[in-house]
Amino acid sequence: xxxxxxxxxxxxxxxxxxxxxxxxxxxxxxxxxxxxxxxxxxxxxxxxxxxxxxxxxxxxxxxxxxxxxxxxxxxxxxxxxxxxxxxxxxxxxxxxxxxxxxxxxxxxxxxxxxxxxxxxxxxxxxxxxxxxxxxxxxxxxxxxxxxxxxxxxxxxxxxxxxxxxxxxxxxxxxxxxxxxxxxxxxxxxxxxxxxxxxxxxxxxxxxxxxxxxxxxxxxxxxxxxxxxxxxxxxxxxxxxxxxxxxxxxxxxxxxxxxxxxxxxxxxxxxxxxxxxxxxxxxxxxxxxxxxxxxxxxxxxxxxxxxxxxxxx
Amino acid sequence: xxxxxxxxxxxxxxxxxxxxxxxxxxxxxxxxxxxxxxxxxxxxxxxxxxxxxxxxxxxxxxxxxxxxxxxxxxxxxxxxxxxxxxxxxxxxxxxxxxxxxxxxxxxxxxxxxxxxxxxxxxxxxxxxxxxxxxxxxxxxxxxxxxxxxxxxxxxxxxxxxxxxxxxxxxxxxxxxxxxxxxxxxxxxxxxxxxxxxxxxxxxxxxxxxxxxxxxxxxxxxxxxxxxxxxxxxxxxxxxxxxxxxxxxxxxxxxxxxxxxxxxxxxxxxxxxxxxxxxxxxxxxxxxxxxxxxxxxxxxxxxxxxxxxxxxxxxxxxx
Ligand SMILES: [Zn+2]
Numbered sequence: 177x178x179x180x181x182x183x184x185x186x187x188x189x190x191x192x193x194x195x196x197x198x199x200x201x202x203x204x205x206x207x208x209x210x211x212x213x214x215x216x217x218x219x220x221x222x223x224x225x226x227x228x229x230x231x232x233x234x235x236x237x238x239x240x241x242x243x244x245x246x247x248x249x250x251x252x253x254x255x256x257x258x259x260x261x262x263x264x265x266x267x268x269x270x271x272x273x274x275x276x277x278x279x280x281x282x283x284x285x286x287x288x289x290x291x292x293x294x295x296x297x298x299x300x301x302x303x304x305x306x307x308x309x310x311x312x313x314x315x316x317x318x319x320x321x322x323x324x325x326x327x328x329x330x331x332x333x334x335x336x337x338x339x340x341x342x343x344x345x346x347x348x349x350x351x352x353x354x355x356x357x358x359x360x361x362x363x364x365x366x367x368x369x370x371x372x373x374x375x376x377x378x379x380x381x382x383x384x385x386x387x388x389x390x391x392x393x394x395x396x397x398x399x400x401x402x403x404x405x406x407x408x409x410x411x412x413x414x415x416x417x418x419x420x421x422x423x424x425x426x427x428x429x430x431x432x433x434x435x436x437x438x439x440x441x442x443x444x445x446x447x448x449x450x451x452x453x454x455x456x457x458x459x460x461x462x463x464x465x466x467x468x469x470x471x472x473x474x475x476x477x478x479x480x481x482x483x484x485x486x487x488x
Numbered sequence: 489x490x491x492x493x494x495x496x497x498x499x500x501x502x503x504x505x506x507x508x509x510x511x512x513x514x515x516x517x518x519x520x521x522x523x524x525x526x527x528x529x530x531x532x533x534x535x536x537x538x539x540x541x542x543x544x545x546x547x548x549x550x551x552x553x554x555x556x557x558x559x560x561x562x563x564x565x566x567x568x569x570x571x572x573x574x575x576x577x578x579x580x581x582x583x584x585x586x587x588x589x590x591x592x593x594x595x596x597x598x599x600x601x602x603x604x605x606x607x608x609x610x611x612x613x614x615x616x617x618x619x620x621x622x623x624x625x626x627x628x629x630x631x632x633x634x635x636x637x638x639x640x641x642x643x644x645x646x647x648x649x650x651x652x653x654x655x656x657x658x659x660x661x662x663x664x665x666x667x668x669x670x671x672x673x674x675x676x677x678x679x680x681x682x683x684x685x686x687x688x689x690x691x692x693x694x695x696x697x698x699x700x701x702x703x704x705x706x707x708x709x710x711x712x713x714x715x716x717x718x719x720x721x722x723x724x725x726x727x728x729x730x731x732x733x734x735x736x737x738x739x740x741x742x743x744x745x746x747x748x749x750x751x752x753x754x755x756x757x758x759x760x761x762x763x764x765x766x767x768x769x770x771x772x773x774x775x776x777x778x779x780x781x782x783x784x785x786x787x788x789x790x791x792x793x794x795x796x797x798x799x800x801x802x803x804x805x806x
Contacts, residue, residue, distance in 0.1 A: 256800060260746070261737045265722035314800050321797065343712045345722060348736045349748050352712040355691060356698040356796045359671050363793065383712070385663035386651075386691045391671060405663040405691065406653035414653045424658060432659050 205229055221441045230378060230398045230441055234280075235287035235302035238337060242300060242445055245468020248289035251299065253322045255283075256314035261348050269346040276308045285310045285340070286319035290326055292469065294449035295462045297332040299323050305339040305379075312384050313344030317354035320388060324361035333371035333452045338389045342382020355387040362391045371455040373448060376403050376426070376435070394451060395435045396444070397426035403434070490762075493550050499539065502532040536758045543707065545733035545742075549715060551707040552686045553649075556761035558768055560587060560602035560645045563685065566765075567772040568593055568600060574631060576623075580660060583624030585616045585652070588631045593643065594776060599635035601628050601696060602645030605686070618687075619652035622665035625695050629665075629672045632680075641679040641779055644696040649714065650689035669695035674796070677789055679782035683753070683771055684708045684740075685760075700792050701778040703751040704740035705771070707759055710748070711738035747802045751778070 201214045207229035216225060221241055222233040240246035263269040277283065285307040290299045301323040303310045310316075320336070327334040343351035365372045374392030376385075378401035386405050389395075397403060404424040412419060422428045426438045439447050449461040492500040506528035509521040543551065551557075564571050568591035575582040588601035605618035628644075635642045651662055673680055673696070682699035688710030697710075704710060713721075715733035720726040743749040753774045756763035782788065 260800065260802075261735070263735050265731075265735060317800075345713055345718050345736070348712055349710060349738065349743055349746060350800045352690065352694055353748060353796065353799050355667075355694045356670055356674060357799065359667070359674055359698075360793045360796050363671070363674060383691055383694075386666040386695075387670060388667075390661075390664040390667040403663075404658055405651060405666065406658065410653045411655060411658065415655060417655075419655065423655070432661070434661050434664060 206231075223441050228399065228440070230400065232305055232339075232378075233441070234306065235282070235304050235337070238302050239287065239289050239300060242293055242335075242448075243289065243291040244293065244295065244466035247468040248291035248300070251288040251290055251322055251326045253284075253286070253288060253315065253319045256318055259346075260314070260350055261346070263346040263348065265346070272308065272346065280304060280307045282307055284315040284319070285312075286316045288319050288323045288326070290330065290332075292466075293335075293445065294453070294466065296449055296453055296456070296458065297330055298335055298452060299327040299330065299332060300335045300337070302337040303339045303384075305341075305377075308344065309341030310339045310384075311341055311344035311351070312354050312358075313347040313351045314354070316340075316344075317357045320358045321361045324364045327370055328364055328368045331368070331370065333373060333456065334365055335373045335375065335448055335452070336388065336392075337375045337377055338380040338384055339377045340380060340382070340384040342384060352383065355383050358388040359391065362388055371452055373451065375444065375448075377401050379403070381405070381407055390434070393455070394437075396437045396439050396447070397429065397435050398441055398444075399426055399438055401426045403429050491554070491556055493547075493554065495547055495550070496539070499532055499535050502528055502535065506532065540707075540758050544730065545709075545736070545739050546715060546730040548707050548739050549687075549709050549729075549733055551759045551761075552709045554759065554761045555607070556764075557686055558760055558764045559607060560604040560647055560685070561607075562764060563645055563768055563771060564591065564600055564602070566768045567775070568598075569595075571600070575627070577626035577630060579623070579626060581621075581623045583616075583621050583627060584614050585618050585620040585648070586624035586627055588628060590640075593641075593779070596641075597638075598641045598643055599631050600643045600645070601631055602685075603648040603692070603696070605647060616652060618648045619650060620648065620692055620695075621652050621654065621657045622660045622662050625665035625669040628696060629669050632669075632672045632676060636676050636678050639678060641681065641782070642676060643775060643779075644680070644682040644699065646682060646684045646688050646693045646697050646710075647686035648689045648692045649687055651692040666691045666695045670698050673698035674793060675789065676792075677787040679779060679788055680792070681775060681778045681782070683775065684710050684749075685771065689714065698792075698796065700782050700788055700795070701750045702748065703753050703771075703774050703778065704743065704749045705753050705760060705767070706740055706755045708740055709738040710740075710743055711736050745802065747799060 202211050204211055205224040208227035210226035222231040239248050259269045285304045286301055288301045323334055372392050373394045374389055376389055376397040380389050380403045402424055408419055429435045430438050453461050506525045509525045513519045513521045571591040573589040587604045591600050603618040604615050606612035606615035632642055680699040682697040682702045684704040686708055690712055715729035716726050718732040719728035740749055740752045744752055753770050756766045760767040
């Protein structure tokens with residue numbers, strides 16, 4: 177079977193999604209204070225080259241590294257009723273949404289893509305902490321359901337990168353209802369016997385941790401990621417004592433049995449390829465920086481898929 | 489003796505006056521105060537009605553948290569027979585914030601599980617104010633599993649401020665326990681009926697209330713975060729809880745419009761705590777009707793999943 181035969185709806189622009197990074201700009205590592213060139217930092221997947229501190233990385237940059245040649249097809253997510261509660265705190269919710277969209281250039285707090293990773297077909301979903309703290313509302317719920325449905329359709333694994341401050345308070349109870357809704361999505365994968373791998377990144381908290389982030393077949397976290405239900409400040413206020421060093425960090429959770437592995441971002445892709453291929457009963461991994469799928473072939477596939485869609 | 493809420497002060501004064509008059513009359517038989525006392529009674533009843541038919545969302549939170557409100561234990565002892573508590577998560581401990589076990593409802597065996605807040609200082613501490621630790625969810629998972637294997641419907645009574653924000657709870661995998669409990673709710677083939685009897689606090693509530701039918705007492709609340717917590721995050725001021733309670737749409741009436749609550753159960757005038765027997769009877773009737781709707785012998789899993797997948801399409805009426 178040609179690997180591309182499963183390649184659905186490639187959008188050619190995503191092949192060129194690696195953003196151009198200005199060469200002469202630098203930023204400071206907030207952990208060790210080292211000055212790092214943006215370009216150097218981007219090439220190292222936003223991990224400090226001096227101390228190994230893992231900084232935020234956008235879903236698109238993550239996907240550019242994850243998928244072969246950075247090529248993936250974005251999976252459509254049904255757009256929910258915006259502002260179902262007419263929520264207003266100091267600002268109106270729609271205004272907060274618009275500001276986040278403008279700032280991130282993304283629709284919402286989760287990106288879903290499908291493509292190949294080490295020649296292994298996968299669906300990946302990635303939560304965007306820079307979009308309203310990655311908070312889970314109807315859209316994020318819909319994104320996870322769409323991702324699970326796509327994985328079932330393609331009979332491939334789902335890899336989900338979590339990052340969230342918790343539930344989207346501006347959607348009130350409907351944000352809370354994403355806990356059962358996303359759990360239904362995970363049940364679909366379980367029933368189809370498809371691997372569901374969770375990669376927990378900094379920070380993963382609240383209702384997100386207490387639903388899809390803790391229901392994976394395999395849990396891998398990035399080093400030092402904060403992973404919790406109740407945040408450390410809330411706990412300190414409740415029990416009125418200082419918490420131990422490293423409390424609720426990835427390594428601590430690994431020690432307490434909540435994670436399978438803690439893996440550096442630079443090694444994550446190879447590890448995900450190894451694990452998913454074994455779970456899918458495939459031959460050993462083809463790793464390394466694989467080229468993008470052939471564009472003309474991909475375009476042919478796109479046409480073919482379109483044809484199928486219109487007849488179905 | 490009535491424990492008045494702050495906003496009930498005017499009512500407390502009127503009822504206090506009436507009680508005083510009657511006490512005086514008992515001491516002095518010559519006094520004829522009955523007309524005056526009855527006028528005060530009438531005034532109090534009118535005021536009570538006026539207050540309780542126009543409760544703001546924040547006041548509903550206070551009523552939902554009222555210390556004299558009937559608790560899980562009261563419902564179980566009144567509505568069920570042969571209640572046989574089952575304890576422990578077979579792993580670490582028995583969580584007293586969660587009670588549950590086998591019982592009969594209308595003579596038929598069921599599994600009943602709920603949060604218990606306690607009703608005095610000692611029992612509140614023992615029950616951890618109804619805030620479950622991971623062991624509580626894991627006990628519930630174990631009981632739900634058992635119910636499913638033996639074909640017993642599951643009834644959950646939800647009344648919790650939320651999961652316990654403690655060190656040990658986090659270390660022992662609070663998040664995972666909640667996630668697995670929600671998952672178990674979704675896996676049950678048997679009917680699962682849930683009643684929010686007081687506070688439905690966040691993930692701790694979802695873990696029990698992902699049900700075929702979710703009913704709420706008329707003055708109970710169900711929310712992603714407490715109004716105080718929401719106010720301190722979004723308004724940067726915990727004192728803005730009234731605004732937050734309003735914005736969150738956490739009342740039974742609003743949640744019914746949103747499709748999250750399937751049924752509202754009436755409370756006596758002045759709230760559940762003013763007439764426990766009537767409240768418990770209303771809840772019993774609602775449970776009976778909900779179970780009857782679901783008692784088809786069919787696997788409920790697919791319908792329950794669909795219910796949750798479809799949730800959220802309804803907005804609030806403008
Ligand atoms: Zn550094």
